[in-house]
Amino acid sequence: MTETTRLAYDAVVIGAGGAGLRAAIEARLHGLRTAIVSKSLFGKAHTVMAEGGAAAALGNVASDDDWRVHFRDTIRGGKFLNDPRMAELHAREAPDRILELEYWGALFDRTEDGRISQRNFGGHEYPRLAHVGDRTGLEMIRTLQQRIVQLQQADAAEYGDPEAMLKVHAETTITELVTDNGRVAGAFGYLRDSGEFLLLESPVVILATGGIGRSFEVTSNSWEYTGDGHALALRAGAALINMEFVQFHPTGMVWPPSVRGILVTESVRGDGGVLRNSAGKRFMFDYVPEVFRAQYAESEEEADGWYTDPRNHRRPPELLPRDEVARAINTEVKEGRGSPHGGVFLDVSERLSAEEITRRLPSMYHQFKELADVDITAEPMEVGPTCHYVMGGVAVDAETGAASVPGLFAAGEVAGGMHGSNRLGGNSLSDLLVFGRRCGLGAAAYLDSLGADRPAVPAAAVAEAATAATAPLSRSEGDNPYLLHREIQRTMNDLVGIVRNGAEIEQAIARLEKLDARVAGVRVEGGRCYNPGWHLALDLRNMLLVSQAVARCALEREESRGGHTRDDFPRMSARWRRITLAARLDGSDVVVEHRRTPPMRRDLLALFERGELEKYLTEEELADGSPEDTDEEEGA
């Protein structure tokens, strides 16, 4: 039997991105002895890669902006499937969280009168994204880490040990959650360099593990986004909601092949970039859907006027929500009007000078120069859709981030509900801060409620987790994990990608089922000491489980909405809006339940014109004036 180091905490936060760090800070501020666990190096999380900014209705650039407008934009972007309470809390609290970050040392770009500058982004009515050039996530993580070091210095002074209250376990991967009679009791994992095992005993686990993008072949996500938190939650007994909604960002690099999928920030379009097809046509005017027609320009002249005079012009269609732009690009390429390498052209040099481009979009300038030998100050980029973000995640209580399993919490990309069927750009960074903090508070309240009645780690659980982790190393035969990974990625990309249909999703489900036994029998050579093949083998079962959840929910939802497009059910249905799909594990099978989409309070509903509500709500709901009083959930 292999040795396992055991450590005890009040709270374990899995993930060191924006959500995890903000949750850990709050937990520590409330007196919880807290561990932060990160699969990658400390400081290397998705959040670091965020370019465009964090959305918050500060009203610094457009004084008419306030939380209500932000709420409305978020609900429109999510096509009315969002948990309205989460969207409300997010819109109300985001400005305070950004100001708090500034107070902790974040150096945002400034307006001429010295306030935090805000930029335009798709789906946001006003310039709303607080940013630091196109490196906002880096500044966010730098600031949160600095705050953690500050707290550790205070602990060093008080307890003689900087890690007395807040300890970071970097390059440590959690493979199992441990429960005791249904309550969270801890987390089990391994150190990536040595392969040693670690058991973190804790009555609270906060999942902040980010997304699932590595299950798709073309993605902006980096190696660690294998859906671990989603899978850990499922296996612990929690439900995942909205898993059919996967966001394909419209603009990833398409060339050269080695960089396919790497993100081209939406700021390029926010700062004036236009999309053209191979005939030079600015094609987005042809793709403005009925629900958005009133808010978007109908001619190039009107769209161009918006950049200098937004009060008297409607927005350019390049700034439609991401799902709309991604589908439009997909259609242009499919119908033969794409660029030489299977994308379309994105040109910002038409509007901005070379000096402005290198100042406002420095990372993009270097990315294209170094990776593709394209000078974006003088020539267009070639771009196409890339799997970017998952709207689906752990079903949580809006106020506290608590999942249905006692002691389990989730925040950030791993949590579901906030973004409905489609997330607006910039809304993730602010989501991390708002709900990261709320999770820390929720965890502190839960711990108080436990008193001395803390769960204990069952003796057999550790041995079982260790045996499961070492199994791929001890087999004499089995598939290579890299080949299995490729099969999962191809299946998801080709059959459950940007445009789906029932027959293809069924094929995907059949293929994933066949992969089940092969993934369970995967074989890896070598030992536990830094062995990437072994790490991937352990990630595979998470990717497979999450892919099954995505595919099963995608098959169940017979409509098109946000990040879920079915060409056999191309329309959005008011009946389906009332249904939120929840995936659960029944034995080893993923099952899908219908839940009622949380109703919106009357005062929030009143923020929308009736004409707009008619596009989303059922006649019954409209007649009522509020969906609150409509029937309970519809049957499957």
Ligand SMILES: Cc1cc2nc3c(=O)[nH]c(=O)nc-3n(C[C@H](O)[C@H](O)[C@H](O)COP(=O)(O)OP(=O)(O)OC[C@H]3O[C@@H](n4cnc5c(N)ncnc54)[C@H](O)[C@@H]3O)c2cc1C
């Ligand atoms: C290129 C790019 C640009 C983006 N730009 C923007 C933007 O401008 N604005 C915006 O709002 N959003 C943006 N997004 C989205 C946003 O960055 C992410 O949704 C967000 O950062 C997710 O934060 P998180 O805290 O939930 O998780 P992450 O920042 O993804 O962090 C997850 C953490 O969990 C750890 N982890 C995962 N699994 C395990 C495990 N099993 N054990 C231990 N640790 C684990 C990882 O190592 C990491 O530390 C962008 C995303 C990308 C990829």
